[in-house]
Amino acid sequence: MSGIFGIFKFIVSSMGVIATSLMLSVANAKDGTDYKSTNYWDITVPPEDISVNGHLIDWLFNYTTYMNLFFFILVCAGLFGFAFIYHHKKNKKPLYTYGNKPVHIWTVTIIGVAVFIGIDATISAISNNDLRNVFLNWPKEEEKPLKVQVMAQQWVWKFRYAGKDEVFNTQDDVVTVNDLRVPINRKLLFQVTSKDVIHSFFLPNARRKVDAMPGRISRIWMELNKAGKWPIACAEMCGTHHYMMGAKLTTYTPEDFESWLGQAQRVAMEVNDPEDLNLYWGWKWEVR
Amino acid sequence: MAFFEQHAHPVPKTFLGKYIFSFDHKVIAKQFLWSGLFFLGVGGIMALLIRWTLAYPGQSFPILGSILFPHTNGIVPPDTYAMLFTQHGTIMIFYAITPLLIGAFGNLCIPLMIGCRDMAFPLLNMLSYWFFFISGALLLSALFTPLGAAAGGWTSYPTLALTFGSPGVGQTLWYMAIFTIGISSILGAVNYITTIITLRAPGMGYFDMPLTIWGIWMTAILNAIFVPVLGAGCLLVIFDRVFGTSFFLAGAAATSGSGDPILYQHVFWIFGHPEVYILILPAWGIVSDLLSFFSRKPAFAAKATALSMVSISVLSILVYGHHMFTTQMSPLLTQSFMTLTMTISIPSAIFFGNWLGTIWKGSIRFDTPMLYSLGVVFVFGLGGLTGLYLGTTTTDFYLHDTYFVVGHFHYTMAASVLLGGFAGIYYWMPKMFGTMMSEFWGKIHFWLTMLGINGVFMGMLFIGYGGMHRRIYNPFYYEELRRLIPMNEFVTISALLLGGSQFIFLFNFLWSVWNGKKAVANPWKVGTLEWTIPSPAPSYNFKDIPVVKCGPHELGNPNLKDGKDFQYQTEELVTS
Numbered sequence: 001m002s003g004i005f006g007i008f009k010f011i012v013s014s015m016g017v018i019a020t021s022l023m024l025s026v027a028n029a030k031d032g033t034d035y036k037s038t039n040y041w042d043i044t045v046p047p048e049d050i051s052v053n054g055h056l057i058d059w060l061f062n063y064t065t066y067m068n069l070f071f072f073i074l075v076c077a078g079l080f081g082f083a084f085i086y087h088h089k090k091n092k093k094p095l096y097t098y099g100n101k102p103v104h105i106w107t108v109t110i111i112g113v114a115v116f117i118g119i120d121a122t123i124s125a126i127s128n129n130d131l132r133n134v135f136l137n138w139p140k141e142e143e144k145p146l147k148v149q150v151m152a153q154q155w156v157w158k159f160r161y162a163g164k165d166e167v168f169n170t171q172d173d174v175v176t177v178n179d180l181r182v183p184i185n186r187k188l189l190f191q192v193t194s195k196d197v198i199h200s201f202f203l204p205n206a207r208r209k210v211d212a213m214p215g216r217i218s219r220i221w222m223e224l225n226k227a228g229k230w231p232i233a234c235a236e237m238c239g240t241h242h243y244m245m246g247a248k249l250t251t252y253t254p255e256d257f258e259s260w261l262g263q264a265q266r267v268a269m270e271v272n273d274p275e276d277l278n279l280y281w282g283w284k285w286e287v288r
Numbered sequence: 289m290a291f292f293e294q295h296a297h298p299v300p301k302t303f304l305g306k307y308i309f310s311f312d313h314k315v316i317a318k319q320f321l322w323s324g325l326f327f328l329g330v331g332g333i334m335a336l337l338i339r340w341t342l343a344y345p346g347q348s349f350p351i352l353g354s355i356l357f358p359h360t361n362g363i364v365p366p367d368t369y370a371m372l373f374t375q376h377g378t379i380m381i382f383y384a385i386t387p388l389l390i391g392a393f394g395n396l397c398i399p400l401m402i403g404c405r406d407m408a409f410p411l412l413n414m415l416s417y418w419f420f421f422i423s424g425a426l427l428l429s430a431l432f433t434p435l436g437a438a439a440g441g442w443t444s445y446p447t448l449a450l451t452f453g454s455p456g457v458g459q460t461l462w463y464m465a466i467f468t469i470g471i472s473s474i475l476g477a478v479n480y481i482t483t484i485i486t487l488r489a490p491g492m493g494y495f496d497m498p499l500t501i502w503g504i505w506m507t508a509i510l511n512a513i514f515v516p517v518l519g520a521g522c523l524l525v526i527f528d529r530v531f532g533t534s535f536f537l538a539g540a541a542a543t544s545g546s547g548d549p550i551l552y553q554h555v556f557w558i559f560g561h562p563e564v565y566i567l568i569l570p571a572w573g574i575v576s577d578l579l580s581f582f583s584r585k586p587a588f589a590a591k592a593t594a595l596s597m598v599s600i601s602v603l604s605i606l607v608y609g610h611h612m613f614t615t616q617m618s619p620l621l622t623q624s625f626m627t628l629t630m631t632i633s634i635p636s637a638i639f640f641g642n643w644l645g646t647i648w649k650g651s652i653r654f655d656t657p658m659l660y661s662l663g664v665v666f667v668f669g670l671g672g673l674t675g676l677y678l679g680t681t682t683t684d685f686y687l688h689d690t691y692f693v694v695g696h697f698h699y700t701m702a703a704s705v706l707l708g709g710f711a712g713i714y715y716w717m718p719k720m721f722g723t724m725m726s727e728f729w730g731k732i733h734f735w736l737t738m739l740g741i742n743g744v745f746m747g748m749l750f751i752g753y754g755g756m757h758r759r760i761y762n763p764f765y766y767e768e769l770r771r772l773i774p775m776n777e778f779v780t781i782s783a784l785l786l787g788g789s790q791f792i793f794l795f796n797f798l799w800s801v802w803n804g805k806k807a808v809a810n811p812w813k814v815g816t817l818e819w820t821i822p823s824p825a826p827s828y829n830f831k832d833i834p835v836v837k838c839g840p841h842e843l844g845n846p847n848l849k850d851g852k853d854f855q856y857q858t859e860e861l862v863t864s
Contacts, residue, residue: 044753046753047755057682057685057686060680061753064683068674071673072669072670075640075644075665075666075669078647079662079666082644082647082650083647083654086647086648086649086651087654088584088651091649091650091651091652093651093844093846094584094649094651094844094853095649095844096844096846097586097588098586098588098590099586099587099590099592099642100591104588104589105589107645108589108641111637111638111640112635112637112638112641113634114637115633115636115637116631116633119633119676120633121630123676124626124679124680127680127681127682127683128623128627128681131622131682132619135685136619194539195540196452196453196540196541197445197448198447198448198549200614200688200689204768207685207686208686209614209685209686210614211614211615211616213538213549213550214447214538214539214540214541214549215538215539215542215546215549216548216550230768231766231767231768233757233766235688235689235758236689237370237441237445237759238448239448240366240761241366242370242760242761243366243760243761243762243765
């Protein structure tokens, strides 16, 4: 990510210096500053990308940023440049024009077309391609994606893996709360819904989110490629404790995952009470 | 050129008739202005409470905290936090910006700038203010209900906003308040549209109207079409909440039939996206005019600017789906909404081209209104460009509902609109109150505001890109977000600076209203119709209805004699 925000980083780090000095003057009784990063460069970096396709989103973001910077610097050059050059003390006689000469019309038209082609048409074409070829290109059965059902409710995430029988909503399902464990290098397919209000299933490290809506099943697929522990957040306002609706995502190597799942399935067989109706919050997995 | 006889209505004698139930558009404009400033203050304090909580969670808010939240030693509690950001959004959009830009400047400028004695429907105009007043009372009354005010975000999405998600009566009052302010907006809009179409001074074609009027006109049209949609949506939610229907109810609570919460999002955003333009169009209009006036040259391609406003208004209807990319609409809709959203760049780029064209080779005077107009160009540039990330579906997958969105829409709706509003206040102060505001303090206010605004909203963009999502009480609940603490503190300090510098404006404004330097009839040397009459404008506006003979931006004409560099719209265009 280095070098992407060179200019911004400079601005931000200088703003940071100002901020730090200002902070000293604000009565601030906070302790435990150990986790405080004073390196403002870190802020211009998004969370670590752990997905196979997250780089597409990052790339598009950076492309848009470069183009935006280009056009915004043009605007600033015009704004500050003209303000400086045509100050009324320097330029006493303004040019009397309505801006309707062909050269004026052409200039503005070219600016409009340049912005549209340079940024808008390009990014929407790329984004469209990414959508069609990647993000909405759902994994096929023969690719053996890991299927997980996600149920959001105030203020908990519940995850359901089909048990040994590979059928959802049966008594051997593995059910976890606020704890999602998935393998890397295997496609993951989630079906997401909500029990009460609208939530949003947000994995910052995979650059993806999808709303969890009561009465609807939304779906999202991704493939992760880095083992570790990562956050899952709720990104849609869902009530007072919205801020606490976080879950942990653990990514395993395929072997580790199999051993975890095998153990979890055995535990599930023992622990799950088939008479307990609360167990069956899942639904039949239908390929849509 | 519809024109009919206009009578000057008699000057009211009583206090009630003069200041409270006045039919005079200028008095109503001032009523909107005062109310808007009041709500701006309320919403601003709420914003500071929010910002404080984000940067220093678990610490008491200085001074005010112990008064407002005595039970928690001045710390904002989580449920109050949700109420605060809900009320902040609602108040700023519907009760601060709408009355300031549309209520105050719409009412003040339309008759004065198109040369008529009053609005077409003075009674509707008065009712528009009083519906606004009732609505404000409803909204604020919710703060004193047992379970507190609405707390579901300013969008108030069901099912969170239904009875099982928000059981308090405050949420119902919120919908009623929005419904009522909708009535106010519609009454105003009908009035504005009619006045602009029928009461333009003889000789004034549509393209002879100042661009301010164009902006307000487009705003009024969008208001008249889309506020009823929001009203209908609010009414349906009230049905759900009060009468037990289930238009938007789904999930486990939908025991007797299921509706669809996403339907509300469609209803809300088909209003909500035009609303963005409803708020910004008057500011664009004001800026387009002021850049020309203070550069002492005609507005560059004024016709193109006006037509860009029209095309943006039309396009704004067709793009609302970009607020809902993560609800997983049909891919066909997603792609069409993305593509349509991107086309808005073209008229926006034309705006920037024309604004820069206007100051190009001008003789620029840096009076306070001009500084604010230039400020709008700067912050709207940032606001518009950051919108591109959000209109693109794939980047929106990451950025949706993060602070990036908050930074983006504050740049467009808060920063640009507020700076535009300040430009208007400094500029029309002489015509409103007959006095000038202090230039010195105005400039200090401008620079501090610019510093604060950019610190706050630029910071938010970075925080959002860093992965912090919206509407969370304590972001540092997530370990991964702790690296954003310094940036959050920076944003909060900028917000305190921004909030504090508004006191300069407040004192400057209040001082000028009562003790300011008396203004001459035309202090800015500008030719539009409102400057042909004395300051402050008399109750009948124009002694004789003016006859318009040239456009609004006739400045810097080399044919003008006697050292004059502008001519009034009532004068024949000097060509030799």
